Amino acid sequence: MKLGVVGLGVIGKAVVKxxxxxxxxxxxxxAATRSPEKVKDFLASLNNPPxxxxxxxxxxxxxxxxxxxxxxxxEAICHESFARGKDVIINSVGALLERxxxxxxxxxxxxxxxxxxxxxxxxxxxxxxxAGSMESVTMTTRKPPESLKGAPYIEDQGIDLDAVxxxxxxxxxxxxEACKAFPANVNVSAAVSFAGIGPLRxxxxxxxxxxxxxxxxxxxxxxxxxxSFIRIENVPSENHRTGILTYLSTFSFLRDRTSxxxxxx
Numbered sequence: 001m002k003l004g005v006v007g008l009g010v011i012g013k014a015v016v017k018x019x020x021x022x023x024x025x026x027x028x029x030x031a032a033t034r035s036p037e038k039v040k041d042f043l044a045s046l047n048n049p050p051x052x053x054x055x056x057x058x059x060x061x062x063x064x065x066x067x068x069x070x071x072x073x074x075e076a077i078c079h080e081s082f083a084r085g086k087d088v089i090i091n092s093v094g095a096l097l098e099r100x101x102x103x104x105x106x107x108x109x110x111x112x113x114x115x116x117x118x119x120x121x122x123x124x125x126x127x128x129x130x131a132g133s134m135e136s137v138t139m140t141t142r143k144p145p146e147s148l149k150g151a152p153y154i155e156d157q158g159i160d161l162d163a164v165x166x167x168x169x170x171x172x173x174x175x176x177e178a179c180k181a182f183p184a185n186v187n188v189s190a191a192v193s194f195a196g197i198g199p200l201r202x203x204x205x206x207x208x209x210x211x212x213x214x215x216x217x218x219x220x221x222x223x224x225x226x227x228s229f230i231r232i233e234n235v236p237s238e239n240h241r242t243g244i245l246t247y248l249s250t251f252s253f254l255r256d257r258t259s260x261x262x263x264x265x
Contacts, residue, residue: 002027093194097199119234
């Protein structure tokens with residue numbers, strides 16, 4: 001499988017490096033980034049660096065296109081890929097909320113949209129449970145102040161994160177609202193909503209917690225299957241907004257694409 005990578009930040013670099021080291025059985029012949037000058041050293045460190053091109057070039061040459069470039073690029077990536085009948089992998093999941101048009105565009109062109117689990121665990125169980133009747137899905141995201149800085153909601157509300165000296169709920173709503181308020185912080189809630197009962201019925205609270213140094217997610221689901229509760233404490237990558245599990249789950253997803261034995265729902 002030829003994988004085209006759009007975006008060479010933490011996730012994109014991790015995937016390309018893993019492929020180059022033989023840890024993922026795919027090829028990455030092409031990639032694109034908005035800041036090519038920033039990745040020259042990284043590309044020089046690879047045994048088989050991808051050819052750098054533009055978005056159209058990636059969509060043309062790859063079998064599958066992976067977005068690792070942020071929510072503002074998802075629409076363009078989808079249009080370029082679907083026009084050529086290519087599948088896409090979306091990491092900035094929040095950008096797909098309220099975008100049924102992109103899903104229909106993929107369907108009409110015979111393409112598919114894949115969403116890796118990202119920074120959360122237990123989506124297999126949630127998907128299975130949602131096949132029956134579900135009463136509720138409630139998610140709590142707990143983050144250190146540093147990882148929330150720069151979010152539109154924080155700036156609009158004038159919240160002084162440096163003044164927060166104890167765990168404080170700073171947002172309550174649903175994933176649809178949260179992904180607009182924290183576009184770089186709570187994409188995981190969109191994945192939870194897609195796997196479960198949707199973005200409008202899923203409840204979400206965001207806690208600013210100066211006592212933690214990890215991004216912590218808890219999801220409680222109640223339905224005819226019973227009750228489940230999951231908790232993950234993510235070690236941040238070099239980008240404190242992105243946990244290491246985010247790109248590790250993408251590694252696993254890509255391995256499954258070429259695997260004979262696939263485990264999990």
